[in-house]
Amino acid sequence: MLVIRLSAMGDVAMAVPVLRALTQQHPELKVTVLTRGFFIPFFRDLDRVEVFSADVKGEHKGVFGLYKLGKALNEKQFYVVADLHNVLRSKILKNFITCKRFISIDKGRKEKRLLTSKKLNKQLKTTHQRYADVFGALGYKIDLSKPSFPKKIDLNPELKKFIKDPLKKSVGIAPFAAHEGKMYPLNLMELVIEKLSKDHNIILFGGGKYESEILNGFQNSFDNTTNLAGKLSLDEELDVISNLDVMLSMDSGNAHIAAMLGVKVVTIWGVTHPFAGFAPFNQPKEYALLADGAKYPLIPTSVYGNKYPGDYKEAAGSILPKTVVEKIVSVL
Template structure:
């Protein structure tokens, strides 16, 4: 049996599909797993041993379809479920199953604050998509595999951080999912441990400002490492502080303790750190959620904005960095 899994973007969403890929591969005899995604996210999946072949979503959609048709798929697992994935399914003309994105429920929640979202993580709902194949959740949590060539050597980080550090993820796709710079500066100033600031090239300026507050304690890694190298820095961290973004899910894949900071989006959308059925066992790492509850304007979007629609940005401005510091101490003391 040859199965195509579709998820075009983004890093976090793709990482959240990895239990589906693993369970398909391990539970269906002789299955061949292919994955269709955008070129910029292929590196996230390249080392995944449960995927037999990765296909790029080309700018030329017809070219993509021709390549996929040549594979002769028996089943399509559509975990993106948008117009383009529907076109792919129509063109391949084989059996398929599509993820229910619950767009109506999200719309009601963001526009009228009526929460009809199921109290289930999105990973569990992703796995429901393949239940017709007899595939079930193995409880193993998320996967992330780093190519050996992209493992970060100790010599590539400062000597001051080689005995252990906290990973601080400062990026996120939208500004309303990120702590303001002055909050981040306050946070790094009161943390009593070495910090590596993590993010992409677009976060380098923020990282520079944070590093300037204490160049010995704070190392700015934003834009200096590939996504897989950044993932390896997450793997090597003692714990990770992160916004609602891809590296947060990568941290959960490595069973790292996570302090998850939320702004205009909410964990009730089902995308908080996921460790599988065993995440709350004593021997496993856990996570803490940091958010401002009770705001009548929150959530204002299922994704985010470039600025607060209300102008006050209370969902982030009211977060207390001292509270995050206390959670850091609690997690480090429990290790």
């Protein structure tokens, strides 16, 4: 089987627990995942799963590049193809792959439009279940209700240094997201870190110069606080995340990475909402902290958090720092 999911980080991470269930419940399958090379470490713990790296900005760019990619994939002689992406690129690629069946994900776009237009107010099917439905349509039904996860990694001496006090619980915090409307205001997050750092190891996650500078400021201000941004490979970050006792994240990729490793995840939601189906895998509903619906009745303003009224930008700030801290402590 070929499984296509090229991006984005969170969506690729969401596929991992589903693929684990697929290969465990269908041991006759050998799976190849087509994704971007950067994401290869996500699949390191899966049996009978190999990764084929797509260079969509280089060798495999454009229609001719996709033709070359299809030709290379055909050498593996796939029986069926599961398209978990369903975008123009995978639709074009479909024409160049020889297989018995090719099934694409139903993203539920109509339902999601109704949700964001406030014509629907209910939990939609999760992305994980939508992935599972693709495999079911190919004849490989899977049950996601009793998941298994990889064992946490024994950290090498270099990585152990990032956990300040081995006797304290470790809390990962990933305060950034692709859009401001999905983020908890940084001045409030600082209060959360200040409180939690007194009794716990705080490990900060982010990327890029801007985020690193902010996280360095937090690291320098509080005890037991370490910024990992820009210091480790993705493989090493996964090792550290597997050792967390809980991850605090926005509605963003880090939530899904921690969840795929079986780590408890508390999420903060701004202009988006779990009803759209993007909550991290296997997490209780009460682990999701939501913005004040009475004050911000248009939430979710969009599925991805890229559209919202100007006064909704700090909607997540309606969640008190005390509430965040108390939730983390209760989960621990």
